[in-house]
Amino acid sequence: MSQPQAIHLSDYLPPAYRVRHTELTFDLDPAATRVKARLHLERHPEREAGAALELDGEQLTLESVAIDGQSLGADEYQLTEQGLRIEGVPSHFQLDTEVTIAPEANTALEGLYQSGGMFCTQCEAEGFRRITFYPDRPDVMATFSTTVIGQAEREPVLLSNGNPVERGELPNGRHFVTWEDPHPKPCYLFALVAGDLKKVEDRFTTMSGRDVTLQIWVEEENLGKTDHAMASLKRAMRWDEETYGREYDLDLFMIVAVNDFNMGAMENKGLNIFNSAAVLTHPDTATDAAFQRVEGIVAHEYFHNWSGNRVTCRDWFQLSLKEGFTVFRDQTFSADVNSAPVKRIQDVSFFRTAQFAEDAGPTAHPVRPDHYIEIGNFYTLTIYEKGAEIVRMLRNLVGWEAFRRGSDLYFARFDGQAVTIEDFVACMAEASGKDLNQFMLWYSQAGTPEIDAHGEYDYARAEYRLVLRQRTPATPGQADKQALHIPLRMGLVGTKSGRDLALTLDGESIGRDGVIHLREEEQEFVFTDLAEAPVPSLARGFSAPVKLNFPYSREDLAFLLANDSDGFNRWDAGQRLALLALDDLIAAHRNGVEKVMDTRVTEAFRTLLRTDTDDKAILAEMLTLPSEAYIAEQQPVVDVDAIHAARQFVKQSLAGTLRDDFLAVYQTNVDAAPYAPEPEQIAARSLKNVALSYLMSIEDETAVSLAQRQFEAEHNMTDVRHALTLLTHSSRDDLADPALKTFGQKWAHDPLVMDQWFSIQVSRPQDDALERARFLMEHEAFSLTNPNKVRALIGAFAQNRVNFHRLDGEGYKLLANAVIELNRLNPEIAARLLTPLTRWRRFDETRQDLMKAELERIQAEDLSPNVYEVIEKALA
Numbered sequence: 001m002s003q004p005q006a007i008h009l010s011d012y013l014p015p016a017y018r019v020r021h022t023e024l025t026f027d028l029d030p031a032a033t034r035v036k037a038r039l040h041l042e043r044h045p046e047r048e049a050g051a052a053l054e055l056d057g058e059q060l061t062l063e064s065v066a067i068d069g070q071s072l073g074a075d076e077y078q079l080t081e082q083g084l085r086i087e088g089v090p091s092h093f094q095l096d097t098e099v100t101i102a103p104e105a106n107t108a109l110e111g112l113y114q115s116g117g118m119f120c121t122q123c124e125a126e127g128f129r130r131i132t133f134y135p136d137r138p139d140v141m142a143t144f145s146t147t148v149i150g151q152a153e154r155e156p157v158l159l160s161n162g163n164p165v166e167r168g169e170l171p172n173g174r175h176f177v178t179w180e181d182p183h184p185k186p187c188y189l190f191a192l193v194a195g196d197l198k199k200v201e202d203r204f205t206t207m208s209g210r211d212v213t214l215q216i217w218v219e220e221e222n223l224g225k226t227d228h229a230m231a232s233l234k235r236a237m238r239w240d241e242e243t244y245g246r247e248y249d250l251d252l253f254m255i256v257a258v259n260d261f262n263m264g265a266m267e268n269k270g271l272n273i274f275n276s277a278a279v280l281t282h283p284d285t286a287t288d289a290a291f292q293r294v295e296g297i298v299a300h301e302y303f304h305n306w307s308g309n310r311v312t313c314r315d316w317f318q319l320s321l322k323e324g325f326t327v328f329r330d331q332t333f334s335a336d337v338n339s340a341p342v343k344r345i346q347d348v349s350f351f352r353t354a355q356f357a358e359d360a361g362p363t364a365h366p367v368r369p370d371h372y373i374e375i376g377n378f379y380t381l382t383i384y385e386k387g388a389e390i391v392r393m394l395r396n397l398v399g400w401e402a403f404r405r406g407s408d409l410y411f412a413r414f415d416g417q418a419v420t421i422e423d424f425v426a427c428m429a430e431a432s433g434k435d436l437n438q439f440m441l442w443y444s445q446a447g448t449p450e451i452d453a454h455g456e457y458d459y460a461r462a463e464y465r466l467v468l469r470q471r472t473p474a475t476p477g478q479a480d481k482q483a484l485h486i487p488l489r490m491g492l493v494g495t496k497s498g499r500d501l502a503l504t505l506d507g508e509s510i511g512r513d514g515v516i517h518l519r520e521e522e523q524e525f526v527f528t529d530l531a532e533a534p535v536p537s538l539a540r541g542f543s544a545p546v547k548l549n550f551p552y553s554r555e556d557l558a559f560l561l562a563n564d565s566d567g568f569n570r571w572d573a574g575q576r577l578a579l580l581a582l583d584d585l586i587a588a589h590r591n592g593v594e595k596v597m598d599t600r601v602t603e604a605f606r607t608l609l610r611t612d613t614d615d616k617a618i619l620a621e622m623l624t625l626p627s628e629a630y631i632a633e634q635q636p637v638v639d640v641d642a643i644h645a646a647r648q649f650v651k652q653s654l655a656g657t658l659r660d661d662f663l664a665v666y667q668t669n670v671d672a673a674p675y676a677p678e679p680e681q682i683a684a685r686s687l688k689n690v691a692l693s694y695l696m697s698i699e700d701e702t703a704v705s706l707a708q709r710q711f712e713a714e715h716n717m718t719d720v721r722h723a724l725t726l727l728t729h730s731s732r733d734d735l736a737d738p739a740l741k742t743f744g745q746k747w748a749h750d751p752l753v754m755d756q757w758f759s760i761q762v763s764r765p766q767d768d769a770l771e772r773a774r775f776l777m778e779h780e781a782f783s784l785t786n787p788n789k790v791r792a793l794i795g796a797f798a799q800n801r802v803n804f805h806r807l808d809g810e811g812y813k814l815l816a817n818a819v820i821e822l823n824r825l826n827p828e829i830a831a832r833l834l835t836p837l838t839r840w841r842r843f844d845e846t847r848q849d850l851m852k853a854e855l856e857r858i859q860a861e862d863l864s865p866n867v868y869e870v871i872e873k874a875l876a
């Protein structure tokens, strides 16, 4: 294979030809589907006359080409591995092509493929070129008319974008449906689904009184698992009307669940295609977390109808234009319909663990990258989640009202167009009158900014001097960084009153919970008229995606944990306190010294456990220790064993000292009401289950019997799965094995539950996790061609820190072997699976060598562009 080439943002040119209208006919067949395409093309006004027509196309068998009805001979076009080139075309013409493709052989799950018995498509980012020859780029937007022909018995349901306009019978048991999508769209939003599907239907009346039919299409056995997705969809539709003034624009909105899918879901116009894991729920099979994830993803894809579809990206460098904005929208939606602080805590915990690690590793890239080899590698936490954090900062910078005006302006001005991140930010600047030039650096500069802060209270002058210093570490290709515009929400909590003090900065009041703007490398903020000494509460709500260091004493942190008015920062103070204690214990473990528990942490927990609170969800978060992955993020060299031992020690000593308190919390939160995925119930369950985790960490008889009872009660999957996890992760195989067996037999028929069964086993801390992973890879419910299975088993094993990082290197080898196989089958999944190995520089020398050796072993293979790009960066 020739060495893949990078594509650069600076090379952007509009397409030579635009497509006004696209007519497609699919004659479906697993081995040889025929695709006829008629494109109505015209020269782009900004491009020169006589430019060659270049169409993307991969893995297509070309049957015929014609221009304006005249068929072309083989010497009249050039066909390469990448596409089709025709010279001397007129400035306005009609192109007809016919190709054959083989959906049944498509294991990459891009383009048209088969999942179970059905046909489905995935076109974002560049899958459409595996369906037909086309200018496969988001700035070519056309209306589509699609005819799908299938076997009436095998594919009774034939779906595509827009509205069905015609259907009929054909000879030989075949039938067809023609769909018309009146909204011009790029081909990455094209979709087709055909198969034996059943639907659940509902209605929604939009704000202007239009009636929309809502359908969720599933395999028959999943008909009972769509209620929550449907309810979530309706909530999201209403919310987008009320919050952003966005109304749905077709008469029909469809969701289809498929079992084989690379990502979570896809926002194809009028026909969203979902990974079944991102749409199907039932109290018996899905956990609270899954219910909430489904709600968030359904909303996310729906919100794309405006932020992504009506206004789309000019090129793939602008991916965060639609993803960052849409993630921000779905996060705020979930916060509004659930508990806002808890949603924020969960999003930030994940972000600070996974995105920070990405930003600090060899694949770090700006939110708007300036080059890539394979765009499929750029559906990252940086583009999505950091992109959302930037939009959140924008909202905080200009305020909600100006932000909403900016959003209205953006949708009005660019409706039906493919635009850039600058276009979006310019609307915000225009609507608010704010200068956002320096702010734009957030999009082009990679890496996580670190802020070193310190402060001093001057009794005599009643002033607090806060000094902030920012620095962004070098990232690959970006050695020097400039100072960013960082808006930070903060408060000063009075040490006497425990209250937020009024903030006066340069003689001006900024409220008690105000925003300060750090723009220089170093800046001093002097707050005046402060009658008491404060403890600062900085970057409230994680108001900027930065690492903020402040020399808090443990007393300061205990104070904030008790008094901060910002729920997020109260939680964060607890995390910081725990991290300080964990640090000492990690050092003790490494030095072979006896571990001693920090009593301040114990006392803080005791207080938490004994305070009567109605916010159980926050309490559950507060009682949760930082994850091993997050602790690792804080260490200069990651010592997986010391981290595991230290965290386990804290858990066990808390459980030992506060056993009765945990027990009381468990018992008051046991719930007999019928399951509902509602905030209050979810909160109580998570609190109860956190308590049970502590109790099970010491494995006394009470805890064991509680866990067993909870498992056997089969009240709902949240409780069952939690209990099964605790039993499986205990030191006793006599608890683990029978429970796993019961569960595995009961759910053998349900692939999504079996995924959970795989994950629980391969993430156990006992040292047989690797052998179990190997063994399970032979299980009949496992398959390397199904991305959910790969993630549930191999992906989950790679998150099992002590076992993946075994010193014999067998964990790394298992992952590398899977990557090598998947490189052939599904390059996108292969490249993603590789991530943990790319972090090799973070570990001790022995592990570095072992990990690097596996990366080199992969490098020696004939690599897909996806894996090639990741390996190159990892080894650079």
Ligand code: PHE
Residues within 6 Å of the ligand: 122, 124, 125, 262, 263, 264, 265, 266, 267, 300, 301, 323, 379
């Ligand atoms: N655009 C999809 C989403 O956010 C993600 C996706 C990308 C799905 C590429 C499939 C392929 O919401």
Ligand code: ZN
Residues within 6 Å of the ligand: 300, 304, 322, 323, 326
């Ligand atoms: Zn998205």
